[in-house]
Amino acid sequence: MKKLLIIAIGLLLPSIGWSAGGGPTYPNDKIEIDWNDKAAMQRGARTxxxxxxxxxxxxxSRFNRVGADLGIPDELVRENLIFTTDVNGEKTKVGELxxxxxxxxxxxxxxxxxxxDLSLIARSRGVNWLYNYLRGFYVDDSREGIGVNNGVxxxxxxxxxxxxxxGLQVPKYKTLTDSHGDEQEVIVGFEVLKPGSMTISEYDKTVYELVAxxxxxxxxxxxxRKNVGTGVLIFLFAFLILAYVLKREYWKDVH
Ligand code: HEC
Known part of the structure; x- marks a missing residue:
């Protein structure tokens, strides 16, 4: 009985967490990051x-570490990625944080x-959340100073x-009634209020690259880590075959 209770609580917890998070949010799209596409990551770094x-x-992170990982030479890192200056007013060095x-x-x-700090934000929030967050700003005049709110x-x-x-967008709402009969207005889409310099798909791509x-x-x-993991699995598999063949050889005369 006690065990059953623990299992039931374990199953219920995630759904409680979900409702505590404020229910449905918009946008709610998913992306898959292509780690082989270094050019996309370079453009994301620029953004x-x-x-x-x-x-x-x-x-x-250090500028030159990012450069080395993404295949950007130091000279280009200096020209294209560094716009800050140090306390003496000199351009930040490529080896700086x-x-x-x-x-x-x-x-x-x-x-x-x-x-x-955004160094670890992709781990704490996840890439899907970031992708939606950066596409989820909408005009909200009640927000003093910044004039926008966010769907997620x-x-x-x-x-x-x-x-x-x-550009700027305004939300389209729908009224949902939950199991208690309470009504809640949720965002189900956006309408363009004022177009920006990019089309929607260009902007989505820019945000994807930034999130990458x-x-x-x-x-x-x-x-x-992934490559090493695959290598280890291949090794273990090959070793398994070898161990099996050896075992057959050793036990051959016993049976
Ligand atoms: C003008 C200053 C400013 C700029 C530029 C800016 N942000 Fe922010 N950002 C903020 C502030 C302030 C917050 C804190 C918001 C809060 O907690 O209410 C924030 C919060 C965030 C968060 C949420 C962090 C969290 O989990 O609580 C993310 C993600 C983020 N910013 C990403 C970005 C990205 C990516 C860019 C570049 C496209 C960017 N920001 C540019 C000011 C800025």
């Missing part, structure tokens, strides 16, 4: 330094919250920093 690093750091120049005090004043992160303190690319870069950033060794 990251241009659109995110003014507020966020990725302070567990990827830190934003915005001070926490300024951020606190401007946004009421310090933008978190309600009342977020971040402005829509890629509005020039995506963030995924790399969160675990630079992922590809190596």
């Amino acid at each position: 990251f330094v241009n659109y995110c690093m003014s507020c966020h750091s990725a302070a567990y 990827m830190k934003t120049t915005m001070t926490p005090e300024y951020a606190e004043q401007a946004f009421g919250i310090v933008p978190p 992160f309600a009342n977020v303190g971040m402005p829509h920093v890629m509005a020039d690319l995506q 870069f963030l995924d790399y950033l969160a675990e630079p060794y992922k590809q190596t």
Whole structure:
């Protein structure tokens, strides 16, 4: 009986977690990151330094490490990925950590919250969440100062920093009634209010590439880990055959 209870609780917990998370969110798309597509990650890195690093750091990474992993020579890293300066006003060196120049005090004043470091965000939030979050900003005049809200992160303190690319959108709502009879308005789609410089599919691709870069950033060794894992499995399989053949050889005279 006790066991049954524990199993029941174990099965129920995930659904409780889901409802505590605020129910359905929009958009809700899934992506698969192609780790062999280094060119996409390079473009994601460019978007990251241009659109995110003014507020966020990725302070567990160095510029030249990213360059080495993604196949960008130091010279091009210096030209295309580094836009910050150090305390002496000199251009940040390629060996430096990827830190934003915005001070926490300024951020606190401007946004009421310090933008978190994004080095590990792909692990804590997952790539699907990021893909939806960065496509989920919509116009909400009730949000003082930033004028936007987000379909997957309600009342977020971040402005829509890629509005020039995506344009502005407004949500389409639907009313859902839950099992208690309570009504809840949920977003089921977006309508373009003002187009940006990109089409919807171009923007989706840009966000995908940015998320691919963030995924790399969160675990630079992922590809190596997978390759080593496959190698180990192949070795174990070959060894199994060898061990079996040996066993037959040793026991041949006993049976
Ligand atoms: C103008 C400053 C600014 C810029 C530029 C900016 N952000 Fe943010 N971002 C913020 C602030 C402030 C928050 C904290 C929001 C909150 O918790 O309410 C935030 C939060 C986030 C979060 C949620 C973190 C979490 O899990 O709580 C993610 C993910 C994120 N930003 C990604 C990005 C990406 C990717 C870019 C570049 C496209 C970017 N941000 C550009 C200010 C900025």
